[in-house]
Amino acid sequence: MTWATREIAGWGRVLRAEAALARPERQRTARALAENAPVPALGRRRSYGDACLADRAMLTERLDRVLAFDPETGTLEAEGGVMLGDLAARLAPQGWLPPVMPGTGFATVGGAIAMDVHGKNHHHAGAFCAHVERLTLATPAGPVEVTPDDPLFALTAGGLGQTGPILKATIRLARVRGDVMMVTERRMADLDTFCDALDASDAPYTVGWIDATATGPALGRGILEEGEVAKGLVPPAKRGRTVPLDAPGFALSAPVVRTFNAAYLRRVPARGRTVVRPIADYFFPLDKIHDWNRLYGKHGFHQFQCVVPTDARGALRAMLERIGTAGLASPLAVLKRLGPGAGHPMSFPVDGYTLAVDLPARDGADRLLAALNAATAEAGGRVYLAKDSSLTAEQAHAMYPGRATWAEAVNARDPERAYETALVRRLRLREPA
Amino acid sequence: MSGPERASSSARGETWLVLGASSAMARALARALADEGAALILAGRDDDDLAALAADCRFRGAAAAEAMRWDARDPATIAPLVERLERAEGTANAAVFAGSMPPQAEIDADPALIAGVAADSFTGPAQVLSRVAPLIEARGAGTIVGVASVAGDRGRVGNYVYGAAKAAFATYLSGLRNRLTRSGGHVVTVKPGFVDTAMTWGLPGMFLVAPPEAVAASILKAVRRQRNVIYTPFFWRYIMMIIRAVPEPIFKKLSI
Numbered sequence: 001m002t003w004a005t006r007e008i009a010g011w012g013r014v015l016r017a018e019a020a021l022a023r024p025e026r027q028r029t030a031r032a033l034a035e036n037a038p039v040p041a042l043g044r045r046r047s048y049g050d051a052c053l054a055d056r057a058m059l060t061e062r063l064d065r066v067l068a069f070d071p072e073t074g075t076l077e078a079e080g081g082v083m084l085g086d087l088a089a090r091l092a093p094q095g096w097l098p099p100v101m102p103g104t105g106f107a108t109v110g111g112a113i114a115m116d117v118h119g120k121n122h123h124h125a126g127a128f129c130a131h132v133e134r135l136t137l138a139t140p141a142g143p144v145e146v147t148p149d150d151p152l153f154a155l156t157a158g159g160l161g162q163t164g165p166i167l168k169a170t171i172r173l174a175r176v177r178g179d180v181m182m183v184t185e186r187r188m189a190d191l192d193t194f195c196d197a198l199d200a201s202d203a204p205y206t207v208g209w210i211d212a213t214a215t216g217p218a219l220g221r222g223i224l225e226e227g228e229v230a231k232g233l234v235p236p237a238k239r240g241r242t243v244p245l246d247a248p249g250f251a252l253s254a255p256v257v258r259t260f261n262a263a264y265l266r267r268v269p270a271r272g273r274t275v276v277r278p279i280a281d282y283f284f285p286l287d288k289i290h291d292w293n294r295l296y297g298k299h300g301f302h303q304f305q306c307v308v309p310t311d312a313r314g315a316l317r318a319m320l321e322r323i324g325t326a327g328l329a330s331p332l333a334v335l336k337r338l339g340p341g342a343g344h345p346m347s348f349p350v351d352g353y354t355l356a357v358d359l360p361a362r363d364g365a366d367r368l369l370a371a372l373n374a375a376t377a378e379a380g381g382r383v384y385l386a387k388d389s390s391l392t393a394e395q396a397h398a399m400y401p402g403r404a405t406w407a408e409a410v411n412a413r414d415p416e417r418a419y420e421t422a423l424v425r426r427l428r429l430r431e432p433a
Numbered sequence: 434m435s436g437p438e439r440a441s442s443s444a445r446g447e448t449w450l451v452l453g454a455s456s457a458m459a460r461a462l463a464r465a466l467a468d469e470g471a472a473l474i475l476a477g478r479d480d481d482d483l484a485a486l487a488a489d490c491r492f493r494g495a496a497a498a499e500a501m502r503w504d505a506r507d508p509a510t511i512a513p514l515v516e517r518l519e520r521a522e523g524t525a526n527a528a529v530f531a532g533s534m535p536p537q538a539e540i541d542a543d544p545a546l547i548a549g550v551a552a553d554s555f556t557g558p559a560q561v562l563s564r565v566a567p568l569i570e571a572r573g574a575g576t577i578v579g580v581a582s583v584a585g586d587r588g589r590v591g592n593y594v595y596g597a598a599k600a601a602f603a604t605y606l607s608g609l610r611n612r613l614t615r616s617g618g619h620v621v622t623v624k625p626g627f628v629d630t631a632m633t634w635g636l637p638g639m640f641l642v643a644p645p646e647a648v649a650a651s652i653l654k655a656v657r658r659q660r661n662v663i664y665t666p667f668f669w670r671y672i673m674m675i676i677r678a679v680p681e682p683i684f685k686k687l688s689i
Contacts, residue, residue: 002634002635004634004635023634024631025455025457025630026455026479026481026482026485027482028479028481028482029631062457065485065486065488065489066489066493067485067488067489068488069492079485090492090493
């Protein structure tokens with residue numbers, strides 16, 4: 001059978017859909033599907049909102065093979081459904097890593113391109129698509145090979161799957177010296193200290209954990225983690241614990257989170273420390289708890305992620321104040337510095353500070369999200385569509401000024417809008433100007 | 434995600450001929466063998482797909498992996514496979530995943546299809562295995578894995594032609610085991626229940642569907658422990674025990 005009906009959800013589990021899903025196992029069947037019944041592709045559905053929801057879709061999870069790897073040059077060709085975490089685990093011992101890794105190793109090559117994902121090294125390496133040499137799209141007219149100089153590449157990079165399923169891609173890997181991470185952790189007293197340290201850091205990988213429950217003078221306090229790949233021996237990452245059921249509401253209630261965050265901060269001594277960690281633990285800290293999204297209970301959660309220009313620290317402060325006083329914050333909040341954008345119209349990363357925070361879907365979450373979205377727009381920033389569940393169409397259109405031109409080009413290729421996802425519809429991303 | 438943590442070299446020095454290597458179960462077994470450092474000959478009809486699998490297996494650590502053409506209905510494709518296996522060093526092993534299951538209604542409408550089902554599921558693979566057997570006998574070692582089916586344990590109205598072909602294959606495997614055990618070889622008969630493959634995707638009435646990786650892991654375990662007949666997942670042994678125990682006067686009236 002080609003189609004199976006399944007309930008699917010974004011990673012935040014707030015938005016859900018019933019979908020007819022095809023799951024090709026071979027390039028041949030994927031191509032035939034794309035020719036006879038064009039539908040968007042879905043990977044491992046790690047987007048938080050509705051970017052990974054559609055009525056009809058093609059799952060790429062069985063298109064998961066590495067087609068070529070040159071250990072001399074570090075060029076790798078993979079099918080669209082290959083997970084970056086699998087690549088990292090197999091490549092690091094050979095001295096290579098995927099050039100850009102998002103916070104979960106379950107992200108697929110196709111998803112990494114469609115969201116133009118960024119990692120802890122964006123300030124040096126740019127986003128994922130900067131390292132793509134070639135990709136193959138499945139289209140109704142047959143497979144189309146796209147290189148970065150083709151205008152279709154810019155439409156596809158961060159293009160939310162709207163140019164068709166990515167059958168395979170060739171990426172340039174990053175050379176690394178070993179397969180462990182040397183991580184220096186330092187406490188940051190407040191937001192300004194944090195932003196200054198992020199600006200000054202020249203470590204290859206930099207990320208900040210922020211205590212989103214702190215208010216007053218401690219607002220914006222947290223831990224700066226600077227990492228580099230090193231040689232060494234550490235016990236292998238422990239994998240595979242599973243959250244067996246939806247956690248009760250109090251598990252991540254405000255007092256619990258406040259206590260947890262304070263303890264988490266004190267874990268790092270005041271003078272800082274350097275630790276050695278398995279690569280997977282550093283890049284994908286939550287992946288070792290399978291289905292960790294169930295910790296937020298059956299109502300699920302939202303993730304808000306924005307980037308604001310470097311001169312908008314005031315806006316960041318105002319957002320953190322709102323988050324801190326809303327009593328909704330989760331333990332997971334991240335502050336990072338992004339480097340210059342790649343210029344692809346729908347690609348998220350642009351120069352600035354990016355703040356990401358999980359918000360349990362409880363009373364008040366919608367109001368808080370609306371305020372954060374508005375504050376982002378006002379600061380001249382943008383929200384990451386792979387995370388979004390709450391923008392308005394008008395806000396999205398203003399945040400991505402290249403959208404209308406992009407929509408026109410994408411619509412010309414797919415006039416029936418067969419590749420539209422729930423996110424694209426909700427935000428009317430393919431509406432002509 | 435599956436990392437290479439469990440990688441060991443316990444299959445190093447083994448060469449495996451995999452027939453019907455494009456199936457989801459065969460892919461999973463080939464990858465598990467690649468993780469252990471085996472050399473692989475991946476045989477089937479979809480050249481592109483087999484080439485992709487071969488590349489993936491090399492990336493995972495297979496000592497070697499190559500795609501070869503094999504069509505269960507074309508005896509001319511047999512000799513090159515066996516010659517290739519003969520040239521490989523170390524032990525020669527084979528795993529059969531081939532088979533075809535057209536809907537019973539189509540077969541009822543066109544009984545000529547029966548010959549194809551028998552060729553894909555029984556006579557085609559058996560002709561290869563009967564040529565591999567002397568290799569195993571000559572070297573005094575080697576394992577054959579044959580994937581039969583729970584459908585072969587009792588003829589049912591829904592798929593009895595497929596079931597009959599798989600039953601014939603299971604009987605063939607039983608005899609082959611009897612033959613090879615005299616020279617140090619071994620045959621594992623595998624009877625999978627419902628497995629999550631393209632064949633079962635979206636079919637109504639599926640329950641307790643096993644991922645192909647779990648099936649592959651149980652096959653490898655059975656190979657290492659020299660098991661004779663395994664059901665996978667294991668509980669199908671008991672389900673089929675019950676189904677086989679139903680007296681024929683009652684069974685013939687059931688539609689299960």
